[in-house]
Amino acid sequence: MEHTNTITLGGVSVDLMERDAAIEKIAARSKDTSSAPLGVVSINLDHIHHFGPAGRWRRSLDTDRGRAIEWLDLIDGAPLAAQAQRVTGRAWPRLAGSDLAGPILDNAARDGVSVGFLGGDTSTHDTLRVKFAAERPDLVVSGFWAPSRDELSDPVRAGDIAAEIAAAGTDILVVGLGKPRQELWIAEHAAESGARVLLAFGAVVDFLAERIERSPDWVAAAGLEWAWRLSREPRRLANRYLVAGPPAYATVRRASGADVAPRRELPAARDIRRPITSGRFVDETSDADVAVVVVTYNSADDLPGLLASLRREAATVTMRVIVADNGSTDGTRELIAAETDVIAASTGGNVGYARGINAAMTHAVGANTVLILNPDLSVEAGAIEAMLRRLDRSGAGIVVPSIVDDAGEVYPSLRREPTISRTIGDSLLGSRASGRPEWASEIDFDAESYRHPHEVEWATGAALLIDSEVAAAVGEWDGRFFLYSEETDFFRRARDAGYSIWYEPAATVRHSQGGSGSSVALDSLLAVNKVRYARKHRSAGYATGIHIGAILGEVMRSYDPAHRQILRTLLDQRSWRSLPRAVEGSPLDSTGDTIGAVIIPAHNEATVIARTLSPLADLAANGRLEVWVVCNGCSDATAEIARGFDGVNVLEIDEASKTAALNAGDAAASAWPRLYLDGDIAIEPSAVAAVFARLAGSPVLAARPAYRYLVDSRSPIVTSYYRARQRMPSMSAAMWGAGAYALSKTGHERFGMFPAVTGDDLFVDQTFTAAEKRVVPCAPVVVRTPKTASALVAVLARQSRGSEESTLPATSRGTIRELIATVHGPRSFVDAALYATLTVFARRLARRSTAVVWERDDSTR
Template sequence: MIAPPARPDSLVRQDRFTTDESTADVAVVIVTYRNADSISTLVDSLRSEAAVSSIRVVVVDNNSGDGTASTLAAHDDVIVVAGEVNLGYAGAINVARSRIGATRAVLILNPDCVVQPGCVTALRAALREPGVVAAVPRLHDVDGRLSFSLRREPRLPATLVDAMLGARLPRRPVWASETIRDVAVYDRAHSIEWATGAAMMMSAGALDAVGPWDERFFLYSEETDYFRRLRSHGLVLYVPEARVEHTGGGSGSSQALSDLLTVNKIRYVQKYHARSFVTAFHAVTLFGEAVRCWSSKHRATYRAVARRHEWSNLLRAETPRPTECRDMGSVVIPAHNESRVIARTLDALADLAARGVVEVIVACNGCTDDTARIAAGRPGVRVLDLDVASKTAAMNGADEVAELWPRVYLDADVVITPAAVVDLVTALADGTLLAARPASRYDATGAGHLVRRYYRARSSLPLVRSHLWGAGCYALSEEGHARVGRFPDVVADDVVVDAAFATDEKIVVDTDPVVVLVPRTPAALIAVLSRNYSGNRDAPATTSSTGTLRHVAGTVHGPGTLLDAAVYCLFAALGRRASRRTSARWARDDTSRT
């Protein structure tokens, strides 16, 4: 028998993906989470496209635990990054960015997609048009029905109408919905504001120019944010000739995801809009959930949206941003006789300090206890022993020896996680923002009933959640510190720092909250409030008494919150009265230092 002639290798391998170091026409990025039943279908659909374009496929699996990684092992030409934790969608894409290699374009696909023949070619052709930096395909479901995937930026009229009508009356005017539901619009190519992130292609140049995805969103609204940043570099084009089947619901469905979807829309608005717009958008969103209160799902989402102080507890990455880097910034801890608490604060920072991710400086000031000895025993911690018992003098002293920026200033009795430290310095690293603080929560364990009511009301105040003060921790970039200069000899240093920056120059980072231990007794609380009010006399006013009362009144939603507000006002009045009776500028709360 005569053997058939050997087929050229180019034909044998024409549907394979490239895994070498050559420049690919397209790098495909896929983020999976429990997609064992759908990922092979997507990969197989890309193979016909690989016969026309050189394609490199990178899959980041977010610790699925359902066999997704094993399923991908059958595709030996797919680059698989198996994560040990769930980094979220944006975090996983950022991991993939480091693995895509040299490429001319990047196509991001949801794992529940199926690419139709010619799709990649049509999207690549769109990127060659003048001024176009990104392109999106036409999406349809498994039955071929058009998916309304095109969106408009959040606008109050559209948000209000959507809140009242939901998906009803799809033929409403274009201004009356964020989602574009006019079928005729989907039949022609045109530039868009944004689209659902199930499938999107961008040029490699745009990918580099826009930078990493914003991991603070974890899931939902991260594509809205990325499209907005893409549009600052050029046009985003909708291409009806490029078609993708999208099943939808690939992220799963749960109450937590529904809450996160709604909350992240507000977080996105907070990132780009003025406070007045954010306040109105928040109110409209609450209204939208309230009108559907017959549904337990919407009642739960209403509670999630209303409790802004609990937003940081919603789904987020299970691990801090990559901390294999060194010299990311500094942590300065002023400490005066803090031997009872300094160990727990430093233990939380031990790994970062020992590996040189950040430099940690404990500035002991006027200490007569073992604070310096305890701190010096921690690897990677530098200790300054200063004679003057002054917090701001200690911070200034630490600034003179610290070498890295950004710089985190942390009270010795406040515990911050490694994730929060990394998120803080990362938020300030690109110079867009000058000051930041982490989210915070009060730990009232062991506190009396009245004290708990006071802090319950305080936690609900918008002022507490939008300023740099009150958390025992804030961070400054080098430019931000230059604006503040040397820290003045005041008690309320955080109030002084907060007043130095406009709203759009500072941020409360949505990360692991720092834990603020509260006074345990009414007497201790009054003493702390007396100190705060005395210290605030040396600092710029953040709001008037009338303004504060108005904010407190806004927290009242029923008998329980009314009582909380009344207790808050009572303690505030007692604290102000005590501050007028004493000249003491400092009073330590020892009830929480146990």
């Protein structure tokens, strides 16, 4: 129904009516069985605070196809009445629920209309029963309901209460739950309650029972009723009147006018397809209500539980399930392959969460919606249908569910757009002071937010349902984030495109948390990606503020070594390149042709050789890799341990020489390309595949995997040295330093046999031009750096001797220039100076040594 006298006050539509006209309208609708329920709301500053443009519950009262209800919005507060007069040029009366209740009940008694009361406590209800019996004997009271807050927040119980009200034959329901709960309950349950009129009149039950004293007439006439009530209940009302009130008043003055606030036009509702075969997923040739997208990485322990919960949901919703695996090595891929109705999407390696979603989305064509789920959760019964209903009822572009942990506690998954003030608030307080203002926290900690459906800015990306048209309009997820902040970015782009995001508490998923794993590197990536997100969507100055706020948070927690490492990462932007990122190379299937050989020279490596061989063992046993361990001059159990791995070939030579071992391995091996791997370096099969693939059919003759240094629990001198080393670009391009490099057959033919040099990797690096060698972006090998300064000097002395043996021109001047270029502050200066000092000292030590010795780092063995 359109109202002839409607204006906008504070961004909210308000119906301008005289007192008698409002009472007559309510009386007429209480007897009207053909119209939609009428919800009557008192509009005051508290209402603007909750339901205005900046309110948490904005648009929650919009009429939609699932809730056929008409709203009658009446001026209550004095500031609203004054603003209405400014807009229209005439005075309008305040129509507070406490003033209207008496006449409404009189008319109900006259017309034989039944009245029910929802809200208040049982003692107040007992008082009302006595008063009505004495003062309103003709009033038909259908019942009193005093549910707890937990009952009202439980969708099932809230629906049961509405059904009880309907069964009692209630015509007028006085809903006194307080704002915003009363309006939200009416919006959700008006039709179920059977009531023809629902009055959101707050404390009117207490007024009727005379438990709250009315303000004197002169106080109300002066517009000071708020001050009267504040003086009577300061603790309960201080926040409403003194904190929330002033901004709401500013909104009223700023966002008011004669134009009516527009209502949204919702698209036509979609019918849910009922599955033909219960518990089965459909293939790509069939239409589906939902395409479920799951990105996995070593998720074998979690995925079965998720799939089982989805099969239960597939009994009522037609769904297609797509799993994009990011290079798992724990049996996840085999588990997916065993599910004949699950679609496996290829990602090409551990490419991250966003790119994994993009790979899966190519198989989602023809589905109405896309449901993105973490593998470490399970979907509670009815959750998917509840999200689909909310998507249709609200016209939202995205719907997010309630997330509970293993103990059944609601996880605070709702988020606000990152700002400088919120970043600083979270940095200073973390999860403490959870009741702080919205501008001081990105996380919504308020339990009330998790009890009712409403529009939100974004939520954690563990579970979200996206309309397929929205997914197409927003486009691919930004793979540059790899992990963390990719959902923040997607939600923001959806909002910028004009789509809304809604939270649906009736849909629940159980999340074990931590499915992405936890480490200092991942925590550092989380902090850095927040800065990257700000740089993408904000000005440079604003992003700097976010960066400073993040640094502040780590400074506050720098007593913890992990947070000190995160702080160092935030301060040193060059270190961001070493954070987890997309890597190419899919895991090798256990069956198929041999793809190449791995040669491992080993001298007394009994403590580490099993660690090196374990990732390659299955592939060696199945003939996918030809693996040779060449024990050179060993006096320990290296050979015995290596022979314990099926498919691993072991050679033993007497000479304790690495290059002799390499040549012996070459003489025995038959497959190409060949990876030369130090005995203390473990490499992922996907990295082997990526390196070999890079050498196949290309001008590249030498390649190595990416690597990262392990410097945890190292001497400060060691840590400083490797910080400087990581800042030097040449170190990231050279073949040496990773403990692993590979050669094609053509590349190996360039020199035939390895010469007797100390630095075989340096020799390889200097044998090929820059165009002939590549560092492959794949799962990095971990280089365990020396733990002590003395061990580091010994290793550097060996490397220096290898450099002296090189027949190519020295590059000291270039190294010095490169080192100087890494200095950008006091810390990097100290690191560079220490690097130079240790390098010079190691060179002198190597030149003074006359004995032939292999300086090995035993601190990591």
